[in-house]
């Protein structure tokens with residue numbers, strides 16, 4: 651597999667290496683790649699299982715962190731248990 655990848659990057663000039671995929675990933679996700687870059691990126695993912703998995707994990711991480719941000723909505727920031735603990739500590743005195 652590694653051999654095939656080496657040949658690919660050697661004979662297809664626009665072909666990205668796995669390291670370059672890593673560099674392009676952020677821009678790809680943000681939609682900042684040019685049309686050609688986008689195509690070569692996609693082509694690499696078609697041919698390289700490692701990078702495909704990597705991109706999938708990256709997307710999941712982004713999604714999870716975004717979900718984490720919405721969860722931290724100020725209105726729901728203080729958990730019930732914490733309020734109870736504060737109230738109990740106040741009545742102790």
Ligand SMILES: [Zn+2]
Pocket residue numbers: 667668671694698700701
């Ligand atoms: Zn790759």
